[in-house]
Amino acid sequence: MKRIVIDGRIIASSTGRYVERLIHYLEILDKENKYFILVPKKDLNLYPLKNPNFKYVACDIPNFSFKEQLDLIKVINNLNPDLVHFTMPQQPLLYNGKRVTTVHDLTILKTYNSDKNWIVFHIKQLVAKFLFKRIAKLNDFIITPSEFTKKDYIKFSKIDPKKVFVTYESAENLSKKEAVYKPLNNQKFILYVGQQSDYKNIKNLILAFDRYRKDNPESKVKLVLAGKINKATEKNLNFVNSSNLIFKEDIIFTNFVKDEELVWLYKNAICYAFPSFMEGFGLPGLEAMVYDLPVISSNQTCLPEVYQDAAIYFDPYDIKDIQNKIEEIISKKELRDKLIKNGNKLLKKYSWKKMAKETLEVYKKALDN
Structure with missing residues (x-):
């Protein structure tokens, strides 16, 4: 039994659908390994877990923060993982264990949101450019949701293409109920x-x-x-x-x-x-x-x-x-x-279950690497 940490601090965000569906189907697919999912304290009960090998761990460390670089390592090391899956590029660079990261897109590197503070956003963008290149060297493997993003990230980071895997996402009914707007x-x-x-x-x-x-x-x-x-x-x-x-x-x-x-x-x-x-x-x-x-x-x-x-x-x-x-x-x-x-x-070509299965295969490759 391996111990796998999933950094799910974004679970309540717009990208959180990816994290929630990944966890949901990993619970079904993997009855062997033990999982620890980092989420903000306020989100501990957002999506109840059913597999006894899966456990939420409260983690209120902000994304893109100094605490992320220092304190998050302590949280992760206390869980003694064999592998960490960072579901976003932001992560502690000094962590020295095995890791896999999902790069959803490169928008933060290529766009500017004019509703943000110009100076703060561009400082964050410079940090992100360094981070996106650095994680290419630190991670065992990178996951992207499309071939376009894979090629885009390879071009930017110069990562070995063999280290990047595409796991397409999917879509399901949002709710069984319906209410007139x-x-x-x-x-x-x-x-x-x-x-x-x-x-x-x-x-x-x-x-x-x-x-x-x-x-x-x-x-x-x-x-x-x-x-x-x-x-x-x-x-x-x-x-x-x-x-x-x-x-x-x-x-x-x-x-x-x-x-x-x-x-x-x-x-x-x-x-x-x-x-x-x-x-x-x-x-x-x-x-x-x-x-x-x-x-x-x-x-x-x-x-x-x-x-x-x-x-x-x-x-x-x-x-x-x-x-x-x-x-x-x-x-x-x-x-x-x-x-x-x-x-x-x-x-019919897309499936969250297939995405989770392919992600699990990436985990196995990283653990055997």
Whole structure:
């Protein structure tokens, strides 16, 4: 029996879905090894464990902090692990045991979020550039969620390609329950779900939507931007409110929605729009496909690799192209039906259980290395 530590401090974040699904299926797949999952104290009861060989360990050490470099080593060493899986690149560089790290994407290295303090963000970015290169040497293996991210990371870090493994993520039903999102009942709408950092390109989606409505005055379609309102979202909200957009009243910022309401939004939208400049995998588009929602997507980075023929693509830098794809998906029912059919086929290629199984194989390689 080996002792494996999983750094799950991000379990309650947007990337936390990866951590939660990994743990869920490892509990099913691995009845041999003992697991210790580091999570913030507030998240100890977020996802109850069922396998007696799995245990949560409270760890309130912040990401990208000095404590992470010093105190986290003590927490890990006290658990006497044979292997540590860091589910994000941030980790104590002086830890000298066997380790595996998941690199989800390189957005922190290549983008700037204008809602952040410029000096603080760029200092963090310089630290991240050093960290991303250093972990290539310190880790036994690196895991990425797509071939694009694998190639991107190899190019940046100069790591031996044999040390990098791709484990595709997946999508499942968010909730068995469904609740009407009352403000949009009986409305037609385009849906986007998630964060609104600059690289998500929400501003161009907003401009393209307004142009679509201007050119199609008979349309009553709304644009729904679902997700918690934070500083990045407020920036887009202020842009809409202070702009001269003709159809600003039909751009809806929902704020936080419950999973049951999100299910209803997915089921009742006309299409899902994903205008991002950069992604490591693009999970929201797959989640839309789970609910038979056709997807229009940016043609950048990993998205064509992941969505294949289950989406139609646009240049996210070209507002006119985004507008054209909005018009095409709304006006052509046969296209929507085709994308739904292709999406159903595509979903069969992805599996969280398969991801966990492949991750377990990486663990075994690292332990035998």
